[in-house]
Every structure is written in C-alpha cells, then in structure tokens.
Amino acid sequence: MELLLVIFLTVLTVFVAVAFSYERPKAEIPHGFSQRQKLYAFNYVLNFTFSLAKILEKVGITSEAYFLRTVMDVIPLLKDKHFFIKDLRFEKVKVRIYQPKISTTGQRRGILYFHGGAGQFGSIRSYERTCCYFGRKSDSVVVSVGYRLAPEHPYPAQFEDCLTATIHFMRTAQDYGVDPSRIIVCGDSSGGALTAAVAQALVNRRDLPKLRAQVLIYPFLQAVDFNLPSYQQNEQMLFLPKERALALGLKYLNKDLSVIKVVDKVSHIPEDLQLKYQKWVSPDHIPPEFKTRGYKPSTTRTFSKELYTLFKPVLDPVFSPLLAEDSVIAQLPEAFILTCEFDVLRDDGLLYKKRLEDNGIKVTWCHLQEGFHGTIFLTVWSVMTEFLSGHKGLEMIANFLRLT
Structure with a gap:
C-alpha cells in the first residue's frame, strides 16, 4: 500500500512539474490593477489546467476537451429556491x-x-x-x-x-x-x-x-483580422492569450494547429474580400483611445490560396x-x-x-x-x-x- 502511495505521489509530482513547464504563465497585468495578486493566482491555475489537459491527451488518458468539461462541471449546483x-x-x-x-x-x-x-x-x-x-x-x-x-x-x-x-x-x-x-x-x-x-x-x-x-x-x-489593437495589446493577457484563442478556434473547426505559426505572416483573405471586409473589420474603425496601450499597423501579407481554402468556413x-x-x-x-x-x-x-x-x-x-x-x-x-x-x-x- 505504501509503495502504491509513493508511486502515485511520484507520478503526480511529475505531472505537475511537466504541466507547469509545458505552458508557463506569461500574463501581463498592468500595475495599479486592483486584485492583481488574485488575478495572477487564477491565471496560474488556468494555465496549469490547460497544460495538464494537453498532457493527458498526449499520453492517451483522455481528450483535452473532455478534461476541461469535467473541470468546469465540478462547480457545485446552486439550489436556488426562487x-x-x-x-x-x-x-x-x-x-x-x-x-x-x-x-x-x-x-x-x-x-x-x-x-x-x-x-x-x-x-x-x-x-x-x-x-x-x-x-x-x-x-x-x-x-x-x-x-x-x-x-x-x-x-x-x-x-x-x-x-x-x-x-x-x-x-x-x-x-x-x-x-x-x-x-x-x-x-x-x-x-x-x-x-x-x-x-x-x-x-x-x-x-x-x-x-x-x-x-x-x-x-x-x-476571424478576418487577428492583428487588431486588442489582439496586439493583449497577446499574452491572462485567461485568453492570442495563441490559445487561435488554437481553440482551430480545434472547434477540427483544423491543423500548425497554421498558428503562419497566420500573422500569411493572409487567408483574397484581395477582393479584403476590400469588402475592410468596411467592417479594420483598425481604422477602432476609437483612438483604444490604441493608447500600443498598436503597430500590420504589414502587407502574402495571400495563400491553401490557407484560404483551409479557413474558408470562418468567413461564413x-x-x-x-x-x-x-x-x-x-x-x-x-x-x-x-x-x-x-x-x-x-x-x-x-x-x-x-x-x-x-x-x-x-x-x-x-x-x-x-x-x-x-x-x-x-x-x-x-x-x-x-x-x-x-x-x-x-x-x-x-x-x-x-x-x-
């Protein structure tokens, strides 16, 4: 029994260590933010949860989605008398x-x-x-x-x-x-x-x-522009950093996550649609006060027909x-x-x-x-x-x- 306990604790320790090294929290929380320490604490918990979910999926224990569902469903039900x-x-x-x-x-x-x-x-x-x-x-x-x-x-x-x-x-x-x-x-x-x-x-x-x-x-x-001011300013922000947001979107569509590496460099929007969508999706339509934390206009990106074919459903x-x-x-x-x-x-x-x-x-x-x-x-x-x-x-x- 003691041997089993030692093995369990050892495995658990390894999982915890790997999980934290797998996806280190990189949240950027401005100074002067109220409840700053509480926010950091929850960000660590969330990063650990996502990391552990990925590890469990990689070793074949359970899927990332199922693990996250299980975690969310441990919330005690509210017996509301109303x-x-x-x-x-x-x-x-x-x-x-x-x-x-x-x-x-x-x-x-x-x-x-x-x-x-x-x-x-x-x-x-x-x-x-x-x-x-x-x-x-x-x-x-x-x-x-x-x-x-x-x-x-x-x-x-x-x-x-x-x-x-x-x-x-x-x-x-x-x-x-x-x-x-x-x-x-x-x-x-x-x-x-x-x-x-x-x-x-x-x-x-x-x-x-x-x-x-x-x-x-x-x-x-x-899903037209992932370089809007809010994406740039909050790229490493807690709970939903840019990379996680893109990964979740791709998983939702059952697409290969490798395209995350090129999405900022290669365009998935053909020129005719770029002109159309600019009327609705453009940094020019964002009020100036929302650019004060920093914004760098994105450079022209090369259009990829392959990427367009992959991303076409997101334009619906x-x-x-x-x-x-x-x-x-x-x-x-x-x-x-x-x-x-x-x-x-x-x-x-x-x-x-x-x-x-x-x-x-x-x-x-x-x-x-x-x-x-x-x-x-x-x-x-x-x-x-x-x-x-x-x-x-x-x-x-x-x-x-x-x-x-």
Whole structure:
C-alpha cells in the first residue's frame, strides 16, 4: 500500500512539474490593477489546467476537451429556491428551464442563454449559477441551451442546436408564462457568437415573433483580422492569450494547429474580400483611445490560396457574425454589448457596436476598464472567484434585462 502511495505521489509530482513547464504563465497585468495578486493566482491555475489537459491527451488518458468539461462541471449546483427547474428537450436539443416560483399577473420576459467554451466545453450545469443570477435579478424565465459540442459534433452543430431551441421556445413561449414579444438571446464568448448568429438567422422569419434584444458578453465575432489593437495589446493577457484563442478556434473547426505559426505572416483573405471586409473589420474603425496601450499597423501579407481554402468556413457569418451584410444587420434587434479592456476579443465587440449603430440599431454598451475574458463567469461562480469588474458587468447586464 505504501509503495502504491509513493508511486502515485511520484507520478503526480511529475505531472505537475511537466504541466507547469509545458505552458508557463506569461500574463501581463498592468500595475495599479486592483486584485492583481488574485488575478495572477487564477491565471496560474488556468494555465496549469490547460497544460495538464494537453498532457493527458498526449499520453492517451483522455481528450483535452473532455478534461476541461469535467473541470468546469465540478462547480457545485446552486439550489436556488426562487425557481422551478426542469430539464427538457426542445426538439432534440437539451435545455434546462428556470421558471420563477412567485406568480405574476402578466407574462414574463424569456431569456435563452448560450454558454461559452469555444464550442467544445461548458455545459448547462456549469452555467447554472449564471442563468439563475440573470433570471433572479430580472424576474425572467431563463432557458439554458445544452447544444452539442465539438469535436464529437462538428461545427455548425452548435449553431443549429441554438437556432432550433430558439425557434421552439418562440413558438411555445406562452406555455412557460413568457410573452413571445419579450424574448432575448444572450451568450458569452463563443456563446456570444452563437447569440449574434441566431439573431441574424431570424431577421427574415415572418412566421415568428421578433426577438426583443440580444446580449453579447465579450463575444467572438470575426476571424478576418487577428492583428487588431486588442489582439496586439493583449497577446499574452491572462485567461485568453492570442495563441490559445487561435488554437481553440482551430480545434472547434477540427483544423491543423500548425497554421498558428503562419497566420500573422500569411493572409487567408483574397484581395477582393479584403476590400469588402475592410468596411467592417479594420483598425481604422477602432476609437483612438483604444490604441493608447500600443498598436503597430500590420504589414502587407502574402495571400495563400491553401490557407484560404483551409479557413474558408470562418468567413461564413454563422462563424463570423461581423461579416453579415448590411441588409441583415439593419434588421437586428436592440443590443447590449459588453467588452473588456484586457481581452483579445475587445475589438470584435467594438466593431460590431459600430456596425449596429451605423445601421440604426440601438446599442447599450458596457466597457469594463479592468475587465478580462471570463470575468462574468468567474464572478458568478463563487465568492472566492469574484472580481470587481465582474460585479459591474453583471449589474449592467441585469439592469438592461430589467428595462427591456
């Protein structure tokens, strides 16, 4: 027994040592940042988790995606006394619905929540606290969508499930005490991309009520330019450094990760499309105050037909909602967009905000000056993981929901 314990501890020690050397934390946190040490601590934990996931996959114990899903699902479920909670299926899509217990004379608003996780991890369970928070603070019925995950279910299965669940809920809203004209779609990170894509897919549906609003929380919205100011400034920022963001995107599409090495040197966009996309995706559209932390315009890159063929799926508005035509953008519902200063995806949100406003769509914008990718999820998770930026963002989102 003692020998087995020694072997176990030795193996564990080796795994820990290898994990930390495999991917050393390189986070750059500005001086004067509040809760700086707490932020560093969580960055170490996150880097260790991602590194261990990669090692376990390399040695054939489990896949990286499955390990990360397991880690996220250890979050204790919240026994929230405010809701009747049911697991259902909308068509073939798993959902969990949170209905307030307190009765009301009228119909409530309904919120469909699409969780983040790069289309590969995250779940109904891991986002239960998030859904309960928004439902409780806005007195809404919340539907958490358990869409299928990659790589077992390749893209665009995730979008298809979210769209299917949304249409089903819109058609049956009154069965759950929801006003069909007060349905809001909401999501964070990759779930923000799904939110935007679903909203766009519904603009020409005359057989359904119009969505009341869309809530995009630090969303991924484009795969055209990975050298925007936010990508440069936050290249080594905690939680979602640039290389990790690109790797997760490629894994979502089941593409070879080796192209990460050339993506900054070789263009995957042909010249005609570059001219088209520059109207929507360009550093010129980023306000000057967001370039003060540094920005170096990227040099002209050689076009690669091979890379274009590989990346072609990312130019579809389902994957990159920022690339939708103006005729679609102009019909979208009112939006709430949350961006974080220390997030590679910050400029995606800023550019989408501009596109919506240019097309006459009302936008409520919340920018977290000390925000980072994942701050909303962490703050809802537990007292130990809460951050001031997350509290501010949660309050702003809840206030928007209450008034919508």
